[in-house]
Amino acid sequence: MQKTVLITGGNSGIGKATAKQLAQQSWNVIIAARSSDKAQQAIHDIKKDVPNATISHLQVDLSNLESVRQLADKVKSQYASLDALINNAGGLWKERSETPTGIEYSFAANHLGHFLLTNLLLEPLRNAKAARIINVSSEIHRIAKFDLDQYVRGSAYNSWKNYGFNKLCNVLFTYQLARQLKDTSITVNALHPGVIASNFGQDIGWMRFVSPLMKLFLGSTDKGARPSVSLATRIDPPNSSYFKEMKLVQSSPESYNETHQNSLWEYSAQLCQL
Numbered sequence: 235m236q237k238t239v240l241i242t243g244g245n246s247g248i249g250k251a252t253a254k255q256l257a258q259q260s261w262n263v264i265i266a267a268r269s270s271d272k273a274q275q276a277i278h279d280i281k282k283d284v285p286n287a288t289i290s291h292l293q294v295d296l297s298n299l300e301s302v303r304q305l306a307d308k309v310k311s312q313y314a315s316l317d318a319l320i321n322n323a324g325g326l327w328k329e330r331s332e333t334p335t336g337i338e339y340s341f342a343a344n345h346l347g348h349f350l351l352t353n354l355l356l357e358p359l360r361n362a363k364a365a366r367i368i369n370v371s372s373e374i375h376r377i378a379k380f381d382l383d384q385y386v387r388g389s390a391y392n393s394w395k396n397y398g399f400n401k402l403c404n405v406l407f408t409y410q411l412a413r414q415l416k417d418t419s420i421t422v423n424a425l426h427p428g429v430i431a432s433n434f435g436q437d438i439g440w441m442r443f444v445s446p447l448m449k450l451f452l453g454s455t456d457k458g459a460r461p462s463v464s465l466a467t468r469i470d471p472p473n474s475s476y477f478k479e480m481k482l483v484q485s486s487p488e489s490y491n492e493t494h495q496n497s498l499w500e501y502s503a504q505l506c507q508l
Protein backbone atom coordinates (compact mmCIF):
# COMPACT_ATOMS: atom_id res chain seq x y z
CA MET A 235 0.00 0.00 0.00
CA GLN A 236 1.24 3.48 -0.85
CA LYS A 237 2.67 5.40 2.10
CA THR A 238 1.90 9.04 2.79
CA VAL A 239 4.30 11.69 4.07
CA LEU A 240 3.72 15.32 4.97
CA ILE A 241 6.79 17.53 4.59
CA THR A 242 6.74 21.09 5.92
CA GLY A 243 8.70 23.50 3.75
CA GLY A 244 8.62 20.95 0.96
CA ASN A 245 8.66 23.72 -1.65
CA SER A 246 12.31 24.67 -1.23
CA GLY A 247 15.84 23.46 -0.54
CA ILE A 248 16.20 20.31 1.55
CA GLY A 249 12.42 19.84 1.89
CA LYS A 250 11.91 19.90 -1.86
CA ALA A 251 14.71 17.36 -2.39
CA THR A 252 13.16 15.19 0.35
CA ALA A 253 9.80 15.39 -1.44
CA LYS A 254 11.42 14.36 -4.72
CA GLN A 255 13.32 11.42 -3.23
CA LEU A 256 10.24 10.06 -1.45
CA ALA A 257 8.15 10.52 -4.62
CA GLN A 258 10.83 8.51 -6.44
CA GLN A 259 10.21 5.75 -3.90
CA SER A 260 6.47 5.87 -4.74
CA TRP A 261 5.32 7.68 -1.60
CA ASN A 262 2.28 9.94 -1.69
CA VAL A 263 3.83 13.31 -0.83
CA ILE A 264 2.04 16.27 0.71
CA ILE A 265 4.00 19.49 0.59
CA ALA A 266 2.92 21.82 3.39
CA ALA A 267 4.02 25.31 2.36
CA ARG A 268 2.87 28.86 2.90
CA SER A 269 3.04 29.95 -0.74
CA SER A 270 0.79 28.19 -3.23
CA ASP A 271 2.84 29.53 -6.17
CA LYS A 272 6.12 28.21 -4.76
CA ALA A 273 4.52 24.85 -3.92
CA GLN A 274 3.06 24.49 -7.42
CA GLN A 275 6.45 25.36 -8.93
CA ALA A 276 8.11 22.71 -6.74
CA ILE A 277 5.51 20.12 -7.78
CA HIS A 278 6.11 21.05 -11.44
CA ASP A 279 9.90 20.65 -10.98
CA ILE A 280 9.57 17.31 -9.15
CA LYS A 281 7.22 15.93 -11.78
CA LYS A 282 9.84 16.67 -14.44
CA ASP A 283 12.15 14.20 -12.64
CA VAL A 284 9.41 11.87 -11.38
CA PRO A 285 6.55 11.97 -13.90
CA ASN A 286 4.40 9.50 -11.94
CA ALA A 287 4.78 11.32 -8.63
CA THR A 288 1.68 11.56 -6.47
CA ILE A 289 2.27 14.89 -4.89
CA SER A 290 0.02 17.70 -3.67
CA HIS A 291 0.13 20.94 -1.71
CA LEU A 292 -1.63 21.99 1.47
CA GLN A 293 -1.27 25.55 2.68
CA VAL A 294 0.25 26.42 6.06
CA ASP A 295 2.02 29.29 7.71
CA LEU A 296 3.74 27.63 10.65
CA SER A 297 4.05 30.91 12.53
CA ASN A 298 0.25 31.14 12.62
CA LEU A 299 -1.35 28.64 15.01
CA GLU A 300 -4.77 29.01 13.36
CA SER A 301 -3.24 28.14 9.99
CA VAL A 302 -1.59 25.07 11.58
CA ARG A 303 -4.96 23.96 12.98
CA GLN A 304 -6.54 24.35 9.53
CA LEU A 305 -3.78 22.25 7.96
CA ALA A 306 -4.21 19.49 10.55
CA ASP A 307 -7.98 19.47 9.95
CA LYS A 308 -7.47 19.16 6.18
CA VAL A 309 -4.95 16.33 6.59
CA LYS A 310 -7.28 14.45 8.94
CA SER A 311 -10.25 14.91 6.63
CA GLN A 312 -8.28 13.53 3.67
CA TYR A 313 -6.11 10.82 5.26
CA ALA A 314 -7.03 8.26 7.89
CA SER A 315 -3.37 7.45 8.41
CA LEU A 316 -0.07 9.23 7.97
CA ASP A 317 3.17 7.23 7.69
CA ALA A 318 5.65 10.05 8.16
CA LEU A 319 5.68 13.67 9.27
CA ILE A 320 8.85 15.54 8.38
CA ASN A 321 9.05 18.81 10.32
CA ASN A 322 11.56 20.38 7.97
CA ALA A 323 10.57 24.04 7.52
CA GLY A 324 12.72 26.58 9.26
CA GLY A 325 14.48 29.86 8.90
CA LEU A 326 16.84 32.52 10.15
CA TRP A 327 15.47 36.04 10.37
CA LYS A 328 17.45 39.25 10.62
CA GLU A 329 15.13 41.29 12.84
CA ARG A 330 13.00 40.34 15.80
CA SER A 331 9.28 40.35 15.08
CA GLU A 332 6.15 38.91 16.60
CA THR A 333 3.25 36.90 15.28
CA PRO A 334 -0.19 38.60 15.35
CA THR A 335 -0.79 36.87 18.71
CA GLY A 336 2.42 38.32 20.20
CA ILE A 337 4.76 35.29 20.03
CA GLU A 338 8.40 35.79 19.01
CA TYR A 339 8.29 34.97 15.29
CA SER A 340 11.35 32.73 14.84
CA PHE A 341 10.32 30.55 17.80
CA ALA A 342 6.82 30.22 16.35
CA ALA A 343 8.00 29.37 12.83
CA ASN A 344 10.88 27.06 13.85
CA HIS A 345 9.37 25.27 16.84
CA LEU A 346 5.84 26.11 17.95
CA GLY A 347 4.03 25.49 14.65
CA HIS A 348 5.63 22.05 14.41
CA PHE A 349 4.84 21.34 18.06
CA LEU A 350 1.15 22.03 17.44
CA LEU A 351 1.02 20.31 14.05
CA THR A 352 2.61 17.14 15.42
CA ASN A 353 0.25 16.97 18.38
CA LEU A 354 -2.77 17.50 16.14
CA LEU A 355 -1.64 14.77 13.73
CA LEU A 356 -1.00 12.07 16.34
CA GLU A 357 -4.27 10.33 15.49
CA PRO A 358 -3.45 9.62 11.80
CA LEU A 359 0.16 8.85 12.81
CA ARG A 360 -1.07 6.29 15.34
CA ASN A 361 -3.27 4.77 12.62
CA ALA A 362 -0.25 4.03 10.44
CA LYS A 363 1.61 0.80 10.99
CA ALA A 364 4.90 2.27 12.18
CA ALA A 365 4.86 6.03 11.66
CA ARG A 366 7.93 8.23 11.83
CA ILE A 367 8.20 11.79 13.08
CA ILE A 368 11.37 13.46 11.87
CA ASN A 369 12.45 16.85 13.18
CA VAL A 370 15.03 18.73 11.12
CA SER A 371 17.25 20.51 13.62
CA SER A 372 20.84 21.70 13.21
CA GLU A 373 24.27 21.31 14.76
CA ILE A 374 23.92 24.93 15.81
CA HIS A 375 21.70 23.68 18.64
CA ARG A 376 24.98 22.93 20.44
CA ILE A 377 25.71 26.62 21.09
CA ALA A 378 22.36 27.18 22.80
CA LYS A 379 21.36 27.29 26.44
CA PHE A 380 17.71 26.69 27.23
CA ASP A 381 16.29 30.04 28.33
CA LEU A 382 12.70 30.89 27.44
CA ASP A 383 12.96 34.26 29.19
CA GLN A 384 15.88 35.34 27.06
CA TYR A 385 14.82 33.98 23.69
CA VAL A 386 11.04 33.93 23.72
CA ARG A 387 9.53 35.98 26.53
CA GLY A 388 12.19 38.73 26.40
CA SER A 389 12.66 41.38 23.73
CA ALA A 390 16.41 40.93 23.05
CA TYR A 391 17.17 39.26 19.72
CA ASN A 392 20.18 37.89 17.89
CA SER A 393 19.48 36.05 14.63
CA TRP A 394 21.96 33.20 15.08
CA LYS A 395 21.54 32.81 18.85
CA ASN A 396 17.76 32.70 18.56
CA TYR A 397 18.06 30.27 15.67
CA GLY A 398 20.35 28.05 17.74
CA PHE A 399 17.86 28.18 20.62
CA ASN A 400 14.99 27.24 18.27
CA LYS A 401 16.99 24.31 16.92
CA LEU A 402 17.70 23.19 20.50
CA CYS A 403 13.92 23.28 21.02
CA ASN A 404 13.54 20.89 18.04
CA VAL A 405 15.77 18.36 19.83
CA LEU A 406 14.21 18.87 23.30
CA PHE A 407 10.77 18.38 21.72
CA THR A 408 11.97 15.21 19.96
CA TYR A 409 13.07 13.52 23.20
CA GLN A 410 10.00 14.55 25.20
CA LEU A 411 7.63 13.39 22.46
CA ALA A 412 9.51 10.08 22.05
CA ARG A 413 9.10 9.48 25.79
CA GLN A 414 5.38 10.20 25.57
CA LEU A 415 4.98 7.86 22.58
CA LYS A 416 7.23 5.07 23.87
CA ASP A 417 4.36 2.57 24.08
CA THR A 418 3.27 3.22 20.51
CA SER A 419 4.70 2.15 17.15
CA ILE A 420 5.67 5.76 16.32
CA THR A 421 9.35 6.70 16.32
CA VAL A 422 10.58 10.25 16.80
CA ASN A 423 14.06 11.40 15.76
CA ALA A 424 15.93 14.62 15.09
CA LEU A 425 18.72 15.37 12.66
CA HIS A 426 21.22 17.82 11.27
CA PRO A 427 21.03 17.63 7.44
CA GLY A 428 24.57 18.91 6.76
CA VAL A 429 25.70 22.32 5.59
CA ILE A 430 23.63 22.55 2.47
CA ALA A 431 23.28 24.97 -0.44
CA SER A 432 19.60 25.92 -0.21
CA ASN A 433 17.64 29.16 0.07
CA PHE A 434 18.42 29.23 3.78
CA GLY A 435 19.28 32.58 5.39
CA GLN A 436 18.17 34.83 2.53
CA ASP A 437 16.80 37.36 5.01
CA ILE A 438 20.37 38.03 6.17
CA GLY A 439 22.01 40.48 3.74
CA TRP A 440 25.58 39.13 3.79
CA MET A 441 24.36 35.56 3.30
CA ARG A 442 22.55 36.62 0.13
CA PHE A 443 25.75 38.26 -1.07
CA VAL A 444 28.13 35.35 -0.44
CA SER A 445 25.75 32.50 -1.06
CA PRO A 446 26.44 31.95 -4.81
CA LEU A 447 30.14 31.54 -3.99
CA MET A 448 29.59 29.57 -0.82
CA LYS A 449 27.23 27.22 -2.59
CA LEU A 450 30.16 25.78 -4.53
CA PHE A 451 31.58 24.45 -1.26
CA LEU A 452 28.35 23.29 0.37
CA GLY A 453 26.46 20.01 0.14
CA SER A 454 23.66 19.58 -2.40
CA THR A 455 20.01 19.58 -1.35
CA ASP A 456 19.85 15.95 -2.49
CA LYS A 457 22.55 15.15 0.06
CA GLY A 458 20.75 17.19 2.73
CA ALA A 459 17.56 15.19 2.13
CA ARG A 460 19.19 11.79 2.70
CA PRO A 461 19.01 11.67 6.52
CA SER A 462 15.26 12.47 6.47
CA VAL A 463 14.60 10.01 3.66
CA SER A 464 16.59 7.31 5.43
CA LEU A 465 14.67 7.80 8.70
CA ALA A 466 11.37 7.74 6.82
CA THR A 467 12.12 4.60 4.83
CA ARG A 468 14.49 2.35 6.80
CA ILE A 469 12.84 -0.78 8.07
CA ASP A 470 13.98 -0.58 11.66
CA PRO A 471 14.53 3.07 12.60
CA PRO A 472 15.98 4.03 15.98
CA ASN A 473 13.87 6.07 18.37
CA SER A 474 14.63 9.25 20.30
CA SER A 475 17.94 9.65 18.46
CA TYR A 476 19.87 12.48 16.86
CA PHE A 477 21.62 12.10 13.53
CA LYS A 478 24.41 14.30 12.25
CA GLU A 479 23.85 13.73 8.55
CA MET A 480 23.77 9.91 8.26
CA LYS A 481 25.53 9.20 11.54
CA LEU A 482 23.85 8.59 14.88
CA VAL A 483 25.57 10.84 17.43
CA GLN A 484 24.84 12.37 20.84
CA SER A 485 23.16 15.76 20.73
CA SER A 486 24.24 18.51 23.15
CA PRO A 487 24.16 17.76 26.91
CA GLU A 488 21.59 20.59 27.26
CA SER A 489 19.18 18.73 24.96
CA TYR A 490 18.98 15.70 27.30
CA ASN A 491 17.87 17.80 30.28
CA GLU A 492 14.38 16.50 31.14
CA THR A 493 13.51 19.61 33.15
CA HIS A 494 14.11 21.71 30.04
CA GLN A 495 12.14 19.23 27.93
CA ASN A 496 9.20 19.48 30.33
CA SER A 497 9.35 23.28 30.58
CA LEU A 498 9.38 23.63 26.81
CA TRP A 499 6.48 21.24 26.47
CA GLU A 500 4.37 22.97 29.11
CA TYR A 501 5.05 26.45 27.75
CA SER A 502 4.36 25.35 24.16
CA ALA A 503 1.14 23.57 25.17
CA GLN A 504 0.00 26.68 27.02
CA LEU A 505 0.66 28.92 23.98
CA CYS A 506 -1.15 26.44 21.73
CA GLN A 507 -4.00 26.00 24.21
CA LEU A 508 -3.57 22.24 24.01
Ligand SMILES: NC(=O)c1ccc[n+]([C@@H]2O[C@H](COP(=O)([O-])OP(=O)(O)OC[C@H]3O[C@@H](n4cnc5c(N)ncnc54)[C@H](OP(=O)(O)O)[C@@H]3O)[C@@H](O)[C@H]2O)c1
Pocket residue numbers: 242243244245246247248249266267268269272294295296297322323324325343370371372373426427428429430431432433434435
Ligand atom coordinates in the same frame (compact mmCIF):
# COMPACT_ATOMS: atom_id res chain seq x y z
N1 LIG B 1 20.85 24.61 4.73
C1 LIG B 1 21.58 24.23 5.76
O1 LIG B 1 22.84 24.24 5.71
C2 LIG B 1 20.94 23.75 7.01
C3 LIG B 1 21.78 23.32 8.08
C4 LIG B 1 21.18 22.85 9.24
C5 LIG B 1 19.80 22.81 9.34
N2 LIG B 1 19.01 23.24 8.31
C6 LIG B 1 17.56 23.15 8.47
O2 LIG B 1 17.02 22.53 7.33
C7 LIG B 1 15.63 22.91 7.19
C8 LIG B 1 15.35 23.24 5.75
O3 LIG B 1 16.08 24.41 5.42
P1 LIG B 1 16.70 24.68 3.97
O4 LIG B 1 18.17 24.75 4.14
O5 LIG B 1 16.12 23.77 2.97
O6 LIG B 1 16.23 26.19 3.73
P2 LIG B 1 15.18 26.82 2.68
O7 LIG B 1 15.55 26.45 1.30
O8 LIG B 1 15.15 28.27 3.04
O9 LIG B 1 13.82 26.12 3.08
C9 LIG B 1 13.12 26.48 4.25
C10 LIG B 1 11.67 26.15 4.07
O10 LIG B 1 10.97 26.52 5.27
C11 LIG B 1 9.80 27.23 4.87
N3 LIG B 1 9.30 28.12 5.91
C12 LIG B 1 9.96 29.08 6.59
N4 LIG B 1 9.12 29.73 7.41
C13 LIG B 1 7.90 29.17 7.25
C14 LIG B 1 6.62 29.41 7.80
N5 LIG B 1 6.40 30.39 8.70
N6 LIG B 1 5.59 28.62 7.42
C15 LIG B 1 5.78 27.63 6.50
N7 LIG B 1 6.96 27.38 5.93
C16 LIG B 1 8.00 28.13 6.30
C17 LIG B 1 10.25 28.01 3.65
O11 LIG B 1 9.13 28.50 2.95
P3 LIG B 1 9.27 29.73 1.90
O12 LIG B 1 9.91 29.17 0.67
O13 LIG B 1 7.87 30.19 1.71
O14 LIG B 1 10.15 30.75 2.58
C18 LIG B 1 11.01 26.91 2.93
O15 LIG B 1 10.13 26.05 2.26
C19 LIG B 1 15.42 24.07 8.16
O16 LIG B 1 14.76 23.59 9.31
C20 LIG B 1 16.84 24.49 8.53
O17 LIG B 1 16.88 25.05 9.82
C21 LIG B 1 19.54 23.71 7.15
